[in-house]
Amino acid sequence: EQIEKGGYDHFMMKEIYEQPSVIKDTYRGRLHANEGLIKMAGIDDNIERFSNAQRILIVACGTSWHAGLVAEYIFEEFARIPVEVEYASEFRYRNPIINDKDVLIAISQSGETADTLAAIKLAKEKGAFVFGVCNVVGSSISRETHAGAYTHAGPEIGVASTKAFTTQITVLTMIALRLAKLKGTLSNSDYHRYLSELEMIPEKVQEALQTNEVTKQIASVYKDAQNCLYLGRGYNFPVALEGALKLKEISYIHAEGYPAAEMKHGPIALIDEQMPVVVIAPKQGHYDKVVSNIQEIKSRSGKIIAVVTKGDEQVRALADHVIEVPETSDALSPLLTTIPLQLLSYHIAVMRGCNVDQPRNLAKSVTVE
Numbered sequence: 001e002q003i004e005k006g007g008y009d010h011f012m013m014k015e016i017y018e019q020p021s022v023i024k025d026t027y028r029g030r031l032h033a034n035e036g037l038i039k040m041a042g043i044d045d046n047i048e049r050f051s052n053a054q055r056i057l058i059v060a061c062g063t064s065w066h067a068g069l070v071a072e073y074i075f076e077e078f079a080r081i082p083v084e085v086e087y088a089s090e091f092r093y094r095n096p097i098i099n100d101k102d103v104l105i106a107i108s109q110s111g112e113t114a115d116t117l118a119a120i121k122l123a124k125e126k127g128a129f130v131f132g133v134c135n136v137v138g139s140s141i142s143r144e145t146h147a148g149a150y151t152h153a154g155p156e157i158g159v160a161s162t163k164a165f166t167t168q169i170t171v172l173t174m175i176a177l178r179l180a181k182l183k184g185t186l187s188n189s190d191y192h193r194y195l196s197e198l199e200m201i202p203e204k205v206q207e208a209l210q211t212n213e214v215t216k217q218i219a220s221v222y223k224d225a226q227n228c229l230y231l232g233r234g235y236n237f238p239v240a241l242e243g244a245l246k247l248k249e250i251s252y253i254h255a256e257g258y259p260a261a262e263m264k265h266g267p268i269a270l271i272d273e274q275m276p277v278v279v280i281a282p283k284q285g286h287y288d289k290v291v292s293n294i295q296e297i298k299s300r301s302g303k304i305i306a307v308v309t310k311g312d313e314q315v316r317a318l319a320d321h322v323i324e325v326p327e328t329s330d331a332l333s334p335l336l337t338t339i340p341l342q343l344l345s346y347h348i349a350v351m352r353g354c355n356v357d358q359p360r361n362l363a364k365s366v367t368v369e
């Protein structure tokens with residue numbers, strides 16, 4: 001097992017550090033930035049189903065559901081197709097309205113999650129075209145779907161999903177770009193810019209991993225916290241949810257992810273000097289709005305841990321701690337901002353003496369209801 005961990009203390013850490021290379025594996029042979037092309041057999045062979053789609057439904061559970069939420073923002077912005085994202089467990093039991101003009105995308109690392117599999121069967125019965133985004137080759141979900149795209153992240157052993165999440169987002173971004181090209185919904189220059197920015201993501205993830213030391217330091221300050229709030233807006237709202245989930249899963253600290261603007265409708269009541277608040281505040285996106293949220297937290301003495309774009313001065317002046325990630329466009333920023341949040345939860349869990357790779361009560365894949 002020590003050998004399998006490749007020199008790391010835990011599989012989770014190994015998998016966090018694999019992200020630059022597995023994201024590359026995910027887009028290899030598919031992303032051709034120089035030629036301005038995305039080639040994905042599962043999409044290209046079924047292009048009519050996608051071009052006729054009146055909407056896209058996304059079903060998933062856990063971390064995969066968070067990747068689906070990021071995809072919702074990306075698909076709607078890039079390809080201008082309405083998207084609905086739903087927990088598979090809710091979808092399957094509520095007699096959803098589905099027809100043969102719908103495309104359903106099921107996202108699953110293991111390809112074995114019972115609720116996701118059941119949602120797929122239901123959608124197929126109602127005539128939808130079902131596309132899978134799975135990691136495990138030959139898994140039940142990959143066999144049950146009409147077509148799909150593998151994430152090629154390699155085996156993920158740690159129960160808390162890390163590299164599966166970023167590779168899912170990579171695949172979904174490529175699908176959105178492919179559809180944007182088909183529908184002409186992005187300007188030529190934006191389309192090409194996104195292709196080359198996506199190509200540069202692995203290098204930038206590598207740079208984001210250099211936040212390991214600073215996150216470890218921050219972890220030592222907050223390891224005994226009882227609660228933690230995660231806030232983000234737009235593309236980084238799902239990152240806030242995912243950051244909170246990671247912390248809950250492996251450190252057993254109660255954490256909540258919230259859209260930053262919703263803070264005033266509830267969570268703000270919780271803020272005092274005991275409350276660490278992780279705010280995801282990259283320069284692109286709704287930066288000024290997030291800065292005012294940070295001011296609101298500060299005026300209530302909350303402890304601010306901010307994930308910012310490299311070189312940011314404004315948030316640095318307000319926050320108790322800053323974690324810098326490289327710059328990229330708003331839509332691709334989740335691939336970078338999520339990295340320090342994975343590291344933060346990892347270090348906190350290790351410092352609390354938790355079983356990082358196999359947290360209590362959790363299973364890597366939930367094959368029963």
Ligand code: G6P
Pocket residue numbers: 061062063064107108109110111112113116159160161362363364365366
């Ligand atoms: C379990 C795992 C999570 C995972 C979720 C969905 O809860 O512990 O890490 O995100 O299932 O799994 P899937 O394999 O369908 O992505």
